[in-house]
């Protein structure tokens with residue numbers, strides 16, 4: 001699918017994660033399948049980051065978008081009962097800012113957490129999930145160091161305060177895979193057929209292959225609270241965080 005398109009849809013969210021409104025044309029609209037646009041800034045979900053919500057506005061009508069479905073095309077799921085714009089209609093798309101911005105802050109916050117835990121405790125990520133403002137990340141960490149919860153909260157917030165820039169770039173596959181520690185998980189998640197790999201670099205802290213939307217620098221994350229550290233299996237530690245204003 002590459003890093004700029006999904007099926008027939010040109011993805012605007014990857015090039016500009018701050019984009020919230022744009023004009024586009026409807027390529028397909030089916031109550032079962034969903035709506036396909038030629039250009040879309042809706043993040044379709046992936047890498048633990050859930051899809052965006054938002055709205056399509058056309059001819060005085062509103063179609064609320066409540067989810068996505070990834071197939072050969074990128075399908076937007078309309079709210080039940082909302083009218084569908086006919087194929088060929090020019091619509092104004094809008095992503096719900098509150099949800100997306102909070103998800104960007106949360107996602108970048110998780111990368112800071114992952115970077116700190118790898119740098120200072122040598123632990124790899126085994127899984128993660130997030131909702132706007134709330135997230136969890138699992139680490140392979142057989143021995144939990146003393147004061148682990150307090151220490152990671154301090155370390156993460158120090159990196160937030162340092163306001164490191166978050167740089168996104170696209171590299172040819174071979175070049176990306178040559179970077180040390182590029183996939184900061186225990187399994188290689190880069191699909192074998194992808195020729196280009198998108199890299200999210202929290203400069204000086206953490207470099208990862210990643211398809212998500214991120215803030216421009218770590219100060220935009222806000223304060224990160226470590227809510228809980230739980231044991232999930234012999235070596236697996238689950239860290240729950242909350243992003244607060």
Ligand SMILES: [Zn+2]
Pocket residue numbers: 047107111210211212
């Ligand atoms: Zn990520």
